[in-house]
Amino acid sequence: MKKQRPVNLDLRTINQPVSAIASILHRISGVITFIAVGILLWLLGMSLSSQEGFLQASEIMTGFFAKFILWGILTALAYHLCGGIRHVLMDFGFLEENLATGSASAKVAIAIAVILSILAGVLLW
Ligand code: HEM
Numbered sequence: 001m002k003k004q005r006p007v008n009l010d011l012r013t014i015n016q017p018v019s020a021i022a023s024i025l026h027r028i029s030g031v032i033t034f035i036a037v038g039i040l041l042w043l044l045g046m047s048l049s050s051q052e053g054f055l056q057a058s059e060i061m062t063g064f065f066a067k068f069i070l071w072g073i074l075t076a077l078a079y080h081l082c083g084g085i086r087h088v089l090m091d092f093g094f095l096e097e098n099l100a101t102g103s104a105s106a107k108v109a110i111a112i113a114v115i116l117s118i119l120a121g122v123l124l125w
Pocket of ligand 1: 026029030034037080082084085087088
């Protein structure tokens with residue numbers, strides 16, 4: 001066996017196809033959504049604890065940093081939902097499993113998520 005085989009494990013130098021980027025984003029957005037569940041439940045618990053708790057939760061959510069975090073959560077959720085629906089459509093055979101359809105559906109999922117993210121920003125600010 002050749003000792004010096006062409007091996008390239010440096011992901012930064014590999015030109016990733018859009019479907020690979022969509023897949024990585026789906027995993028990242030899933031992890032962010034998972035962490036977000038904890039943050040949102042904590043906030044919900046505080047807001048339901050008492051009148052003071054509700055005012056405290058409202059006060060927290062008026063800050064720019066808190067709104068930015070919430071915007072990030074909504075963006076991750078929007079992408080995870082779009083990517084998830086793409087996966088479900090592929091799994092049920094509604095989308096062909098070839099390179100052209102995979103690339104096109106990945107672009108559509110990313111584009112819809114970007115639009116939803118902008119809408120979330122408009123809603124928050
Ligand atoms: C609280 C809400 C959710 C959380 C925390 C969550 C989290 C995750 C995580 C961590 C993964 C694993 C990603 C990976 O290993 O690559 C995943 C996969 C997946 N999620 Fe979600 N998810 C949520 C909601 C949803 C929703 C609403 C959909 C509906 C469209 C969805 C569809 C999927 C699909 C289809 C996969 C599998 C993707 C694959 O096969 O690579 N998820 N989710």
